[in-house]
Amino acid sequence: MSTENELHSTNAAPALLTVREQGSFAVGGTVIRCAGTYDPTGASEGGQTLHGDHANVSYQVPVEARRYPLVFLHGNQQCSRTWQTTPDGREGFQNIFLRRGFACYLIDQPRRGSAGRSTQPMTLLPRADDQTWFDNFRIGMWPDYFPNVQFSRDPTALDQLFRQITPDTGPFDVNVIVPAIEALFDKIGPGILVTHSKGGGVGWLSAIRHRNIRAIVSYEPGSNFPFLRDEVPPAMECAAGPLTALGVSGEEFERLTEIPIAIFYGDFIPEEPTANRGQDQWRVRLAMARRWAEAVNRHGGDACVVRLPDIGLKGNTHFPFSDFNNIEVANELSKFLASKGLD
Amino acid sequence: MSTENELHSTNAAPALLTVREQGSFAVGGTVIRCAGTYDPTGASEGGQTLHGDHANVSYQVPVEARRYPLVFLHGNQQCSRTWQTTPDGREGFQNIFLRRGFACYLIDQPRRGSAGRSTQPMTLLPRADDQTWFDNFRIGMWPDYFPNVQFSRDPTALDQLFRQITPDTGPFDVNVIVPAIEALFDKIGPGILVTHSKGGGVGWLSAIRHRNIRAIVSYEPGSNFPFLRDEVPPAMECAAGPLTALGVSGEEFERLTEIPIAIFYGDFIPEEPTANRGQDQWRVRLAMARRWAEAVNRHGGDACVVRLPDIGLKGNTHFPFSDFNNIEVANELSKFLASKGLD
Numbered sequence: 001m002s003t004e005n006e007l008h009s010t011n012a013a014p015a016l017l018t019v020r021e022q023g024s025f026a027v028g029g030t031v032i033r034c035a036g037t038y039d040p041t042g043a044s045e046g047g048q049t050l051h052g053d054h055a056n057v058s059y060q061v062p063v064e065a066r067r068y069p070l071v072f073l074h075g076n077q078q079c080s081r082t083w084q085t086t087p088d089g090r091e092g093f094q095n096i097f098l099r100r101g102f103a104c105y106l107i108d109q110p111r112r113g114s115a116g117r118s119t120q121p122m123t124l125l126p127r128a129d130d131q132t133w134f135d136n137f138r139i140g141m142w143p144d145y146f147p148n149v150q151f152s153r154d155p156t157a158l159d160q161l162f163r164q165i166t167p168d169t170g171p172f173d174v175n176v177i178v179p180a181i182e183a184l185f186d187k188i189g190p191g192i193l194v195t196h197s198k199g200g201g202v203g204w205l206s207a208i209r210h211r212n213i214r215a216i217v218s219y220e221p222g223s224n225f226p227f228l229r230d231e232v233p234p235a236m237e238c239a240a241g242p243l244t245a246l247g248v249s250g251e252e253f254e255r256l257t258e259i260p261i262a263i264f265y266g267d268f269i270p271e272e273p274t275a276n277r278g279q280d281q282w283r284v285r286l287a288m289a290r291r292w293a294e295a296v297n298r299h300g301g302d303a304c305v306v307r308l309p310d311i312g313l314k315g316n317t318h319f320p321f322s323d324f325n326n327i328e329v330a331n332e333l334s335k336f337l338a339s340k341g342l343d
Numbered sequence: 344m345s346t347e348n349e350l351h352s353t354n355a356a357p358a359l360l361t362v363r364e365q366g367s368f369a370v371g372g373t374v375i376r377c378a379g380t381y382d383p384t385g386a387s388e389g390g391q392t393l394h395g396d397h398a399n400v401s402y403q404v405p406v407e408a409r410r411y412p413l414v415f416l417h418g419n420q421q422c423s424r425t426w427q428t429t430p431d432g433r434e435g436f437q438n439i440f441l442r443r444g445f446a447c448y449l450i451d452q453p454r455r456g457s458a459g460r461s462t463q464p465m466t467l468l469p470r471a472d473d474q475t476w477f478d479n480f481r482i483g484m485w486p487d488y489f490p491n492v493q494f495s496r497d498p499t500a501l502d503q504l505f506r507q508i509t510p511d512t513g514p515f516d517v518n519v520i521v522p523a524i525e526a527l528f529d530k531i532g533p534g535i536l537v538t539h540s541k542g543g544g545v546g547w548l549s550a551i552r553h554r555n556i557r558a559i560v561s562y563e564p565g566s567n568f569p570f571l572r573d574e575v576p577p578a579m580e581c582a583a584g585p586l587t588a589l590g591v592s593g594e595e596f597e598r599l600t601e602i603p604i605a606i607f608y609g610d611f612i613p614e615e616p617t618a619n620r621g622q623d624q625w626r627v628r629l630a631m632a633r634r635w636a637e638a639v640n641r642h643g644g645d646a647c648v649v650r651l652p653d654i655g656l657k658g659n660t661h662f663p664f665s666d667f668n669n670i671e672v673a674n675e676l677s678k679f680l681a682s683k684g685l686d
Contacts, residue, residue, distance in 0.1 A: 016406060019360040022438065023428035026506035034471040038485055040478050041582065041618040048471040051505035056424065063359060079457050081399065085366035095365065113457040114422050116509035122467045124512055126460075128377040128391040135383050142381055162394035163369035166459035167512060169467055239384065275384040 028180025029054025069103035075197025079113030080106035118170025135278025150323035257301030266316030371523025372397025412446035418540025422456030454513035461513025478621025493666035600644030609659030
């Protein structure tokens with residue numbers, strides 16, 4: 001373990017972070033109003049309101065920030081924690097890109113994490129599913145780690161990763177999340193949206209709706225790829241169930257052809273069908289992403305799908321931005337922004 | 344509004360924040376194990392685990408940090424967000440004390456905010472209760488603001504305050520929260536615990552259990568004051584229901600006499616019973632806090648209860664650390680630590 005830790009502690013004693021401004025705020029959301037008159041001596045809902053379904057955003061702005069901030073949106077069962085310290089205790093994308101001069105905005109989407117106040121009820125049932133996540137996250141096939149996986153074998157790292165999981169406090173609803181992201185881009189102006197996993201689908205729909213999203217970098221998007229309505233591909237079958245795509249109007253789709261889009265997937269994605277659910281779903285998601293990027297580009301867009309091992313970055317999990325080689329993964333993001341004149 | 348904003352924007356263009364290290368991690372928690380064998384082709388819980396009931400902690404360490412970090416614990420229906428940007432957009436205690444050279448650790452207690460993964464089920468039912476909170480928080484008596492309240496009349500500030508509320512994702516349980524706080528103090532070493540409201544009760548129990556808690560500063564603690572078992576006072580009746588105290592052993596109580604404790608309450612706490620629930624509960628909480636501090640001091644302790652208006656700080660709500668005069672409120676915390684040789 002010590003050898004491994006030493007090997008990967010390349011950013012153990014980094015330079016000081018100099019922050020011009022940092023804080024947090026809520027954006028978006030709605031207000032529910034109960035009929036009646038408020039009674040301060042009772043406990044009734046009459047005449048009262050409920051503010052809910054907002055996103056919560058924490059941010060840091062460095063000195064001499066670059067033109068566009070990076071806005072980070074987590075995936076399923078995750079929150080802004082995703083982008084902070086890595087499970088093995090190194091710096092995550094928040095610090096890495098703050099050091100590179102980007103203002104960083106970290107979203108807790110509505111009904112998740114610190115933005116937990118929902119207008120809809122939810123029953124939370126604890127479920128023992130860590131091993132399912134281990135497979136889904138492509139750290140290995142439980143209980144085995146992939147031999148060259150860029151993830152620590154120290155059990156405390158896996159413990160930390162499992163504890164990043166945090167549930168929905170209301171039903172997942174893109175029609176609630178996307179407006180909150182629109183409200184954020186209204187507030188902060190033009191920026192780059194960086195998404196992970198299920199956040200990818202939210203990202204495409206947000207970019208359709210808000211022109212302040214000037215590019216998208218998506219790590220391992222999983223669902224809700226929006227095709228032109230008459231070009232929606234058939235569902236792709238996999239061991240975890242069928243993967244379907246969305247249909248959108250020509251006007252909506254056109255927006256996705258107007259911004260640069262980079263999609264990154266890690267390693268260990270099988271080429272052929274397999275009965276392992278965690279494995280197999282990535283096979284169809286990668287296939288769908290490729291099909292979608294091809295459609296976007298056929299209509300004049302600028303989308304690329306990069307399998308990290310194809311460019312020499314081997315061993316990445318579902319969380320490339322917190323893997324051992326996350327500095328190299330970050331370099332690819334930086335290169336992408338530079339190549340598009342967006343940094 | 345603009346006059347008010349100008350008046351209170353005293354920290355609008357502050358100096359740069361210089362951070363030596365920042366990040367986040369989970370501490371404490373438990374692991375539930377399901378019998379059986381994990382099947383990667385199915386969706387059963389058999390052979391799987393659930394990591395839950397941990398706290399999540401985000402932290403920043405400034406250059407040349409003072410000896411003791413400040414560890415901030417939120418109150419009921421709040422999370423670490425409490426200590427960040429104020430509802431009207433100024434710097435909260437996180438930034439203020441980072442600027443004063445303290446490492447700051449912000450807790451999301453188990454089953455709250457980013458630490459949402461609970462081992463126990465929970466049903467979340469949205470409830471319109473903003474006006475109840477407005478009264479509880481002593482911003483006024485809805486819909487009226489207290490005339491000299493240290494809270495913005497800008498409706499966006501109240502909107503932000505309401506959106507700080509985030510629910511429990513599992514049953515509130517001090518026997519889950521306190522061990523997580525112990526695990527935190529195991530990890531970081533000696534420090535000062537700063538609590539708010541319901542976090543106050545958690546704080547007393549944590550200090551009994553962990554000697555790394557070298558002092559407590561508690562804003563508006565509400566419940567769970569631990570008395571010697573044979574000195575527990577009778578419940579105090581109020582419009583929101585009876586306020587009871589806890590009984591603890593002599594050994595446990597002694598711990599609370601060994602550290603300096605400062606308790607601060609804001610303004611607008613009635614002296615006489617009133618039918619307004621939000622108002623009346625603070626009357627008995629303040630009375631219980633005084634009684635408790637008197638008991639601690641009678642047994643050789645060092646606890647003080649300060650009503651901020653009694654020292655010239657008028658108009659404070661239930662959130663003195665984010666009120667307009669939060670710099671002055673912070674000054675009182677600094678003075679307390681200096682007077683005890685803890686800074």
